[in-house]
Amino acid sequence: ITHDSASPLFEGVNKELSVCMGASTAARLPGGFRAAGEGVYENPEKQIYALMFRPESEDTEQGQDVLRNFVTRICGCRCEWTTASYVDTAVRDIREQVKDGRVICGLSGGVDSSVTATLIHKAIGDRLTCIFVDHGLMRLNEPEEVRKTFADKGINVIYIDARKRFLSLLAGVTDPEKKRKIIGAEFIRLFEEQAAKFDDARFLAQGTIYPDIVESGNRHAAVIKSHHNVGGLPERMDLELVEPLKYLFKDEVRNVGRSLGLPETMGDRHPFPGPGLGVRCVGELRVERLDVLRAADAIFIEEIRKAGLYGNIWQAFCMLLPVKSVGVRNESRSYEETIVLRAVKSTDAMTADWYPFPPELLQKISARILKEVPVNRVLFDISAKPPATIEWE
Secondary structure (H helix, E strand, O other), X not given: OEEOOOOHHHOOOOOEOOOOEOOOOXXXXXXXXXXXXXXXXXXXXXXXXXXXXXXXXXXXXXXXXXXXXXXXXXXXXXXOOOHHHHHXXXXXXXXXXXXXXXXXXXXXXXXXXXXXHXXXXXXXXXXXXXXXXXXXXXXXXXXXXXXXXXXXXXXXXXXEEOXXXXXHHHOOOOOHHHHHHHHHHHHHHHHHHHHOOOOOEEEEEOOOOHHHHHHHOEOOEXXXXXXXXXXXXXXXXXXXXXXXXXXXXXXXXHHHHHHOXXXXXXXXXXXXXXXXXXXOXXXXXXXXXXXXXXXXXXHHHHHHHHOOOHHHOOEEEEEEEEEEEEXXXXXXXXXXXXXXXXXXXXXXXXXXXXXOOOHHHHHHHHHXXXXXXXXXXXXXXOOOEOOOOOOOO
């Protein structure tokens, strides 16, 4: 597009921009509005500005500059936010909310819940009790790694082996929204059971971040997919929520984790959904299918790390599809399911594009999975968000 450089939106921005267009140009403008470029409309008197392109997309040149101009030059905001100031504010807010109470924290081992737990521990110390629920939907060796990490930091963690409990509730369920609701509701029930053991436990901490809220929908936006810590909560809940990260994006959460001294292996991990492999094992959840997915996923991540690419990728993981195909194993006919590789590059998870692996690396990953895991096909997902979401379910 080209634009009118007289608009405050485009101060310091190149006259011509390559943009990710969200819609075509407007056919007709309301009174008081003028076109300030292709797909750019403004009413300076009312200070209303409209863009038909997506400034937040990585495919838009200088999109961050356009947003910065809006925030600072038009809205008059000051850029005073820093990780350190956020931590100080969050600690103060947590102390004001909790006072002398106890907080029960749902710990999954992912970045969001790990940063949440570390931040709350900084605020209230031993009055934080983390509940680590092994729902049988975690990655290979993950329960052991999480328990060791937090034991080393001196944070109190209660381990609950609920694998049979969750898989029993999920038996035969294939609809992804139902999976998420069941997992979320059962998490809350478990936390309430544990909280009942502490007379002063009145709060539940969750690692909710802003994209979770956006995708779960509200009165202004449609549901993309319910997140267990947003859309899966039962109507009756005896615990008050503490969500110190709910207005942060993932890159900001990682920065907070670094400032809190969270180990790099934990703070820089790729995002992992609250429902875990429950939304990566497409279709029915059975132990044998989950074990296949765990094994393939471990190989995928291991090879990415070996290639030195893990830090370049926003999220990489495998899905298992209930789609069988014929293969040959040990000189005999086999009929097995399908693994899909998914890897994306992004900055905030609101938009994403697939990661362009070297063909030889994809070949190596595929060969290892087909040799070591009982599947007959390995596919590579090259879908961008939008229209696809990062996770499949």
